């Protein structure tokens with residue numbers, strides 16, 4: 001089933017909730033950061049993954065700036081993927097799943113086409129423990145990313161995400177876990193659902209971003 005039909009179905013049965021408000025502004029008590037938040041459906045029964053972004057107020061257009069990403073993921077998700085370039089090939093991808101002791105595994109990847117993405121340091125992630133947790137229904141990660149807001153394309157041109165407006169992001173979901181669950185370089189099964197949205201970065205700007213992130217990662 002295509003995601004568009006999933007959205008229609010959920011709206012029709014009236015299960016869409018406030019969490020699905022596009023680009024909701026969320027102040028996160030665990031980290032002290034303000035995020036813009038988007039909920040992406042992957043099941044017709046209303047299950048979805050929440051993706052959040054926080055950036056520095058000082059971020060300038062056409063520069064590389066740090067990004068903090070947070071995702072809230074239902075426990076039935078095998079792996080959750082986020083594409084910073086809004087498509088699959090040749091852009092930084094962030095894969096996340098749960099390890100065998102309920103810990104979160106993050107894996108930066110790059111795909112050369114519509115083939116399995118390989119481990120890549122085109123972007124580098126640092127897990128933020130204060131924003132990483134799990135409970136009976138969901139798990140959540142928060143990570144600092146360097147290299148997610150700007151990167152060099154294979155033709156040598158730069159791609160930049162705007163700190164002053166919306167950027168097209170994409171996600172992918174698989175119900176099945178990676179094959180070697182404790183290994184960040186594990187091969188992974190293909191996704192069942194993918195989708196796109198415009199993520200507002202303008203309202204994700206944080207005045208004290210640098211000092212908060214320094215505290216969270218020290």
Ligand code: HEM
Nearest residue numbers: 081082083087088093114115116170171172188189190194
């Ligand atoms: C084993 C791993 C993977 C395989 C074999 C794979 C394969 C594919 C294939 C064959 C398509 C085209 C489907 C179609 O046109 O209907 C596709 C599309 C897509 N994939 Fe993957 N994929 C993998 C992992 C990922 C990951 C980790 C992401 C991360 C977000 C991702 C994001 C997307 C997106 C957004 C699309 C839609 C087309 C686009 O916008 O580029 N994929 N994938």
